[in-house]
Amino acid sequence: MIDPNTIFNIKTEQAFTLKALEVFKFQFENNRVYRSFCDLLYKTPSDVKTLRDIPFLPIQFFKSHTVLSSKDTIKTTFTSSGTTGENTSKHHVTNLKIYEDSFNLGFSHFYGNIEDYVVLALLPSYLEREGSSLIYMVNALIKQSKHPESGFYLNNLSELKSTLTALDSEGKKTLLIGVSFALLDLVETYKFHLKNTIIMETGGMKGRRKELIRDELHSILKDGFGVNTIHSEYGMTELLSQAYSKGNGVFNCPNWMRILTRDTEDPLTIQNTGKTGGLNIIDLANINSCAFIATQDLGSLNADGSFEIIGRFDHSDIRGCNLMVL
Incomplete structure (x- = not known):
């Protein structure tokens, strides 16, 4: 098990990277759904040396699978909004603290x-x-x-x-x-x-x-x-952390959360800063579910780690906690 307090005590980029790699190894070994996804990509902890190497689970899995890295009792299940009959996301939480x-x-x-x-x-x-x-x-x-x-x-x-x-x-x-x-x-x-x-x-x-x-x-x-x-x-149902913008649509993350962008044509390729792409989120507070999520939002990452939302992928459903579609 990973002590959650070590997640919230992160102060440096190096500490974040080390903790993210530790969480990846933990979830690879303890999350059946995430392990199956990594196996399909032929990715193991020995292949993952940097944040860019980490596989990001498509967010749709929260609609179709039980995404858990813990055997503890589920204390609550957060659900996304949706129209009648629509399959909604379910985020099972074993530790509300x-x-x-x-x-x-x-x-x-x-x-x-x-x-x-x-x-x-x-x-x-x-x-x-x-x-x-x-x-x-x-x-x-x-x-x-x-x-x-x-x-x-x-x-x-x-x-x-x-x-x-x-x-x-x-x-x-x-x-x-x-x-x-x-x-x-x-x-x-x-x-x-x-x-x-x-x-x-x-x-x-x-x-x-x-x-x-x-x-x-x-x-x-x-x-x-x-x-x-x-x-x-x-924020969103599938995350336990939030980013905030104090104006102009520029968001900043807390120390235990990071944004990367992926190529819209090649979802396994992580882009450099400044390019518009699909948002991949590392949320280490998701220690008991999955901390590495490929969202359906489009955005760009700035050099200082802040990010902007551009819109959403075509044909993806509009969820309540997301920003506007272009």
């Missing part, structure tokens, strides 16, 4: 102490179903904020408007985290001039609206809320 440590440490790394914020959540499509990892995370952040005003909002936009306006005028630091279509509904109904509020979108139109490119969405939201920048959260 790892997820909690990941989102708590990730948030504090980028935004500081959660107790400094009133947390308001406008996530109707997620609240209306069970199994959302995003709801689990935001619910925990709301409780940890310890502000009586913190909470979820569903269809009560007028109450949210009053609360948001009052908090901002009182100078209280406020975080409004919302799914894209609901934030658009809010600014189409009310106009704001916020000075002490962070607006964070989690992506996703959920079939309620036509997809918008990021620049268009953010322009509408900036104008509607009266803010200079729109923040974004990048």
Whole structure:
């Protein structure tokens, strides 16, 4: 077994690489689905010397297989959203503390102490179903904020408007985290001039609206809320970590998460920085499932490790926690 604390204590690139290679060896030996995938590619730990050598499991496997590297009891199963009859992703979690440590440490790394914020959540499509990892995370952040005003909002936009306006005028630091279509509904109904509020979108139109490119969405939201920048959260059912953008669609990862891009024509080839490709994610918090995932998102990686989302592969289903399609 690998001590999860060693994952969250990573400080350097060398330490990340060493831990990622250790996790790869562990999952090769303990994850039946991932082992079968590696065997098909003729990849063993002796063949893997760098991050580029690691096989990345296509994210679709979370829909068709039980992806586990642990024999411990499953504590909860996070599921992706989907239309009736659609096969959804299932992320079986045997240790919820790892997820909690990941989102708590990730948030504090980028935004500081959660107790400094009133947390308001406008996530109707997620609240209306069970199994959302995003709801689990935001619910925990709301409780940890310890502000009586913190909470979820569903269809009560007028109450949210009053609360948001009052908090901002009182100078209280406020975080409004919302799914894209609901934030658009809010600014189409009310106009704001916020000075002490962070607006964070989690992506996703959920079939309620036509997809918008990021620049268009953010322009509408900036104008509607009266803010200079729109923040974004990048996460998904199959991950236990999140990346954050504080504006301009440039995301940064916590120390235990990395992005690589793969060639769109040759998925086994990892590209150099600056080129648009499929996003491969290393999320070491996924120690008990699979830490190496080939997503259906398209993006580019910058030299400093930050990344941008460009869109999605054609014919791939639109998932709730992903950003806009071009």
